[in-house]
Amino acid sequence: MRIATPWIYSQKFDFGAIIGPPVLITTIVLIWGSKLASIGDTPPWLWILLVLGIDVAHVYSSLFRTYFDREEFQRRRKLYLVVPLVSWLGGVVIYALWGPTLFWTAVAYFAIYHFVRQQYGFFMLYRRNEPRGDLSYRIDQMAIYMTTVYPLIYWHTYPRNFQWFSDFEVYRIPTIWPDLVFRAIYIALLAAFVIKEAYRWKQTGELNVGKCLLLFATAAAWGTGIILFNGDLTFTLINIVAHGVPYIALIWIYQYRKRTNQKYAENRFLRFFQLKYVPLYLAALFAFAYFEEGIWDRFVWREHADIFGSFHVVASATALMLLVPLLTMPQITHYVLDAFIWRVNKKDKEEVRAVIG
Secondary structure (H helix, E strand, C coil), X not given: CEECCCCCCCHHHHHHHHHHHHHHHHHHHHHHHHHHHCCCCCCHHHHHHHHHHHHHHHHHHHXXXXXXXXXXXXXXXXXXXXXXXXXXXXXXXXXXXXHHHHHHHHXXXXXXXXXXXXXXXXXXXXXCCCCCCCHHHHHHHHHHHHXXXXXXXXXXXXXXXXXXXCCCCCCCCCCCHHHHHHHHHHHHHHHHHHHHHHXXXXXXXXXXXXXXXXXXXXXXXXXXXXXXXXXXXXXXXHHHHHHHHHHHHHHHHHHHHHHCCHHHCCCHHHHHCCHHHHHHHHHHHHHHHHHHHHHHHHHHHXXXXXXXXXXXXXXXXXXXXXHHHHHHHHHHHHHHHHHHHCCCCCHHHHHHHHHHC
């Protein structure tokens, strides 16, 4: 067998930082899930690690791919200036006209869409050297989408003991028939994928290990976090680690590879992306996350006085109407820009190709 995987960086890096995190955290939940599900409140140290160190931090990691990279910022200056403004003003309009419940529902479903698309994006990076438009491509597309969509259908059908965001509950599907139909489609697509890859392996002697592992790691993570276990902590662990860690790693390794490309030799910002600066990179992400969550806690949530202090501000309804969309603006901007900065297939996507290959 010859491994025919176009790695994002290298087999070792991809196993450790892209494919490994969802596999590791899913394994942990499968082994200790019952004990984790019995934990009531998340311990402060674990909340700091998950929420500050990974979840919020991964949102700010995209700054190092966009706003902090002066060359990239100038290349798409209008996009990078308009998106945050529209994200904030759009949030204010929704919050003002329909209230916080609908606002958080809109944010939550946008987040769900982003999570689904991230897995699709990683998967397509691993099959970027394979033909597009044929039956194999369509099976791949439908299979990776169904690894995330079917657990979401299940979540919308049966009661779950976890939340994606505060003041948010998924819309309930009143009948189990969609679940039964999508379950059959899901199983059929996974079987078709396995048969297709096995046939290709037999015919060519090549196996795209990265693509296959990412598909089944995604299926295992989403299935375990949403379907198999029904606890808030088990869901949060898998949701945050499987999504956030690979993204933080992707941002860093993308800029690291870009630095070694002669085409970007004059971009001084890229000198930051050296191994010795990895701790500084992670510390900066944590600092941004701590600052944002500190504002959330002082003005809105008031839940973590042991972490951010007991000083709280009672904000008026008008102030919250402006502040809450402002505080969600970084993550909405992250969701929107993510649809632009990783494109690898058309003429305006040459930069990603030049770096990733």
